[in-house]
Amino acid sequence: MIEVKNIEKVYQRGSERVYALKDISFIARKGDFISITGPSGSGKTTLLHLIGCLDKPSKGFIKIDGIEIEKMKEPDLLTVRRQKIGFVFQHFYLIPGLSVLENVMLPLIFARKKRDLDEIISIIDKVGLKKRIYHTPNQLSGGEMQRVAIARALINNPEVLLADEPTGNLDTENSENIFELLNSLNLGGLTVIIVTHNPELAGRTKRIIKLKDGKME
Amino acid sequence: MTYIKLALKNILRHQTRTFLALLGIATSVALIFSIISFNRGFERGLSKELDATGLHFMVVSSGCPHEVASLVLHAAVVPKFLDIDIVNKLKQFDGIELISPILITQLPNPQKGRIDIIYGMDMNHISQLKPSWKIDGQLPSNDSEVIIGFEIADHDKLKVGDMITYTDYQKSFKVSGIIQKTGSQDDAYIYMPLKAIQEILNKPQGVTAIGVKVSRPQELNYITEEISMNVPGIQIVTMGQVLNSLANLAASAKTLSLSIAIIAIIISAVGVMNLILMAIFERTQEIGMMRAIGASRQDIFNIIMYETIIITVSGGIIGIIFSVAASGIIENFVRIFMPYVPSGRMILFEPLIAVSCLVFALIIGILSGTYPAWKASNISPIEAIRG
Ligand SMILES: Nc1ncnc2c1ncn2[C@@H]1O[C@H](COP(=O)(O)OP(=O)(O)O)[C@@H](O)[C@H]1O
Ligand SMILES: [Mg+2]
Numbered sequence: 172m173i174e175v176k177n178i179e180k181v182y183q184r185g186s187e188r189v190y191a192l193k194d195i196s197f198i199a200r201k202g203d204f205i206s207i208t209g210p211s212g213s214g215k216t217t218l219l220h221l222i223g224c225l226d227k228p229s230k231g232f233i234k235i236d237g238i239e240i241e242k243m244k245e246p247d248l249l250t251v252r253r254q255k256i257g258f259v260f261q262h263f264y265l266i267p268g269l270s271v272l273e274n275v276m277l278p279l280i281f282a283r284k285k286r287d288l289d290e291i292i293s294i295i296d297k298v299g300l301k302k303r304i305y306h307t308p309n310q311l312s313g314g315e316m317q318r319v320a321i322a323r324a325l326i327n328n329p330e331v332l333l334a335d336e337p338t339g340n341l342d343t344e345n346s347e348n349i350f351e352l353l354n355s356l357n358l359g360g361l362t363v364i365i366v367t368h369n370p371e372l373a374g375r376t377k378r379i380i381k382l383k384d385g386k387m388e
Numbered sequence: 389m390t391y392i393k394l395a396l397k398n399i400l401r402h403q404t405r406t407f408l409a410l411l412g413i414a415t416s417v418a419l420i421f422s423i424i425s426f427n428r429g430f431e432r433g434l435s436k437e438l439d440a441t442g443l444h445f446m447v448v449s450s451g452c453p454h455e456v457a458s459l460v461l462h463a464a465v466v467p468k469f470l471d472i473d474i475v476n477k478l479k480q481f482d483g484i485e486l487i488s489p490i491l492i493t494q495l496p497n498p499q500k501g502r503i504d505i506i507y508g509m510d511m512n513h514i515s516q517l518k519p520s521w522k523i524d525g526q527l528p529s530n531d532s533e534v535i536i537g538f539e540i541a542d543h544d545k546l547k548v549g550d551m552i553t554y555t556d557y558q559k560s561f562k563v564s565g566i567i568q569k570t571g572s573q574d575d576a577y578i579y580m581p582l583k584a585i586q587e588i589l590n591k592p593q594g595v596t597a598i599g600v601k602v603s604r605p606q607e608l609n610y611i612t613e614e615i616s617m618n619v620p621g622i623q624i625v626t627m628g629q630v631l632n633s634l635a636n637l638a639a640s641a642k643t644l645s646l647s648i649a650i651i652a653i654i655i656s657a658v659g660v661m662n663l664i665l666m667a668i669f670e671r672t673q674e675i676g677m678m679r680a681i682g683a684s685r686q687d688i689f690n691i692i693m694y695e696t697i698i699i700t701v702s703g704g705i706i707g708i709i710f711s712v713a714a715s716g717i718i719e720n721f722v723r724i725f726m727p728y729v730p731s732g733r734m735i736l737f738e739p740l741i742a743v744s745c746l747v748f749a750l751i752i753g754i755l756s757g758t759y760p761a762w763k764a765s766n767i768s769p770i771e772a773i774r775g
Contacts, residue, residue, distance in 0.1 A: 216774055225680055225770050246684075253682040260773055264677035268397040280391065281682035323681065335773075 173199040173222060173331060173362070178231030180217050180385075191217040192228070192385045199331070204357040205364045206373040209382035215366040216335055218382070222364065223256050223333045224248045236330060253282040257324030259334035263316040265308040265323075271295065272304040275322045282327055291326065298322045298352060314345030321352060331362040338369065346372070391687075395694035402667065406699060409663045412656030413703025413749060418711045419649040421745045422718050423642055425711070425735045430638045433730030434631060437572045442517040443488075443599040444608055445626040447474065447615075470622070472593040477619050478600065483611055485603040488513045489595040491585050498555050500544060507577045508585035509599075511535075517599065518574070524548060525565030531584040535565040537575040552578070557588045571732045641726060653752060657700075661756040664696050668764045675764055676772020685765040692764045696757030697750060704749030712737050 180192040192214045199205055207215045220226045221233060227241050234240070235255055240248060265274050275295055279286060295301055298318040308316055317337060324332055334353065338346035350372050357363045365376070373379050381388040399406050449468040470489075478487050491508035511528050514521065525548035528534060536546060546552070546563055553560045561580065569575060586592050602611055612624045668675065675688055683691075711718065715735035723729050 220770050223680065249682065249684050252680070258677075258680045260677065260680075262673070264674055264773070266394075266397070266674060268401045269394075273397075277394075277678070278681045280394065281678070281684070281687050327682070 172201055172234075172236060174232075174234040175199075175222070176232050176234075178221065178228040178233065180214070180221065180226075181229045190385050192221075195231070195385075195387055197380060197387075199362055199364060201330075201362055202357070202360050203362050203364075204354070204377040205380060206376040206378070207364065207366045207380045207382060208368065208370070208373045209388075213382040214385040215382055217385075219333050219335050219364065219366055222331070223258060224251045253278070253327060255330040257327070257329035257332045259317070259320050259324050259332065259337045261336040261339040263308075263313075263320045263340070265316055265319055267308055270305050270307055271300055271311070271319050271322075274308070274319055275326055277323060278326050284327065286326070294325050295319075295322050297325070297356075312345070313341050314348055317341065317345075317349050318352065321349075321356075325356070325361075329361075331364060332356065334363070334365040336366050336368065338367065338372065350375070391690055392694055392698070395691050395698055398667070398671075398691070399695050399698060402663075405663055405666075409656070409660045410699055410703045410706065412659045413653070413700050413752070414707035414710065416649055416653035416656050417704040417707030417745050417749055419652060419707075420646065420748065421708050421741060422711045422715070422735060423645050423649060424741050424745075425715075425738060426719070426722060427638055427642045428738060428741065429732075429734030429736060430730065431635055433732050433734060434634055434638075436732070437730050442519055442601065443627075444602050444605060445600050445612060445624050446490075447478070447598040447600060447622050447624055448596065450621050450623045469591065469594045469596055470598065472595060474619060474622060475595075475598060478598065478615065481611060481615060483603050483607050484600060486513065486516055486599075486601040488517060488599040488601075489582060490597045490599055491582060491589075491591075491595050492597065493585065493589065495554050495588070496556055497552070499553060504540075504552075505577050506580050506585055508580045508582045511579075511581050514579075516601065521570065521574075522568040523565040524568060525563070528564050528581055531581045531587070532559075532561055533564040534561045534578050534580045534584075535567060536563055536579070537567050537577050538569040539575040540578060541566045554588070559584075559588055573731065575731070638726070656703075657752050657756040660696060660699055660753075661760060663699070664692060664757060664760040665763070667695070668692065668760055668767075672767055672772050675767045676769040679767070679769035680773055688767070689761045689765040692761035693754070693757045696760070697753035700749045700753035700756070701746060704746045707749075708742050708745055711735065 175198070176196050178192060178195045179190065182189040182191055195218060197205075207218060209215055217226075221228055222235075224235075224240055224243075232239050232241050235251060238251065240251060243251070266277070269277070272291065272295070275291060292301060292304065295304055298321050300315060300318055300322070303311070303315070308319070311319065317340075321332075321337075332353070337353070338349050341349060346369065353363050353365065354375070363376075367373050447470070449470045451468060472489070475487060475489055478484065488510055491506075493506050493508070494503045495506050497504045509517075514527060523535060525535070534552065536552075540546065541563075546566070548563055548566060550563045551560050552563065561584070567574065567579075582595070586594055602608055608626065612626060616622070616624055678688065679685075712735070715733070719734050722734075
């Protein structure tokens, strides 16, 4: 469970204080599927980064499985990131020289974990790329690259999958496929939080958080 | 998969760039490896050659330039003749095993269009002074016979029994023996009975040096001091001095060339640093991504460090392989510039030098990798992946 309570994020831009987020509160229970929507600059990415333990709120608190993360120092945040968070990005960010298999295994290096090859391949199978484990990103389509990125996010068995505009770089058909993949992962019990501009896709999630100027509508 | 494999795959992404940086490091390490190996070979070759002379010290006339005097063991032509009386004076000192007057000179050999170096000495002393020589044929049995070094025989296609004629002096010598290849300067001389060369030069008592062998080498210092205090008009050149002055020559050449190599390595280290900085700049978002999916600052630092070290150490390995493979060419090149180089191979593969060079390449890697790695580890993940 993820609990977000009264959080505020302030950036200092010169002498000006920019409120990227103001008084945000919500709870994401295990198995939730939440979409965050709102215009550009409304604070969606900032919110996702806070939940993902990449940054700390200026005010309020965030609890992940009962752990208050805003009091933590970087080494502990890192552990939370490694154990509980899976990140997916708009631009996929796969490493060009590595195969699908190696890209998916990347988080294991950082988490100092070992998994059997069978387990890794079964995760790649979940995203439908079992036949392409030795291909490199330049041999894949955009939709396939995002599938690799999703498999990479799943490799450490996270509590929650955070995806920042995961379909933002894909055509309609591929967007639909990726959304369906996320949906099926959610049906399998995984908590999923996505940022999206697509109202149609947002409407198909269990809950929508609408942001405007850093505030919930 | 490991860090190292990840680093390796990363550097293989820009093969041309990586290759150029690698080449720079390889060249500099090859330079350093060759210089140090050459110097070691030089010292090794030198002491081998000096051992082969079988003498402990040489007495030459005072007033010879010291450099020439120190080269006397290598049959340099000493311009000044010694007073023959000195032989008798030397005989009065205790602890001397052998006194061998020597006359080294040059004789024009118009038939071959060249100037021969003649080493005139008492042929009965050869077994003591040159114990390692193997002679095909015999030692000269009279004053119209000579023995010759391997290179002379080889070059002039001379066989035992052939004649060498010095037309200017209307003198002919029969080759009674040919010395088998020694690998030292001995190969290039003609050894003539002392009396014969004295006669040719019309200096019946003339000698240019006196070789001395002592009975107990540990008394060498004491004996040379005694002699120089009591016998005026001479200078004594010991093996140690010869070794030192030639080694000094090699050392100053080494210092000069090492400084050039150090400059080369600094330039190539900057090249590597530049390569890595460029790669980091291009991979900012990728690094941000890695932080987001669980890499610590230290992880990022390590990956970049490994990338740098892989380049410099493999550059080092390639450089060493190249030096060993091309050592013949490198040696011939150096021989052009050095006034004196012992014969034989100078550059040999010495594991200790190779390991030191690799450690050096490792240090260069650490030095040129630290700043880029630190910079990469400071990339803010939220800045890098926003967008
Ligand atoms: N490092 C920063 N310094 C100052 N302002 C920032 C910084 N990061 C984000 N902002 C501001 O915070 C607001 C929210 O940004 P963001 O979360 O990226 O919005 P969205 O993802 O909804 O487009 C924007 O006004 C942006 O300019
Ligand atoms: Mg955004």
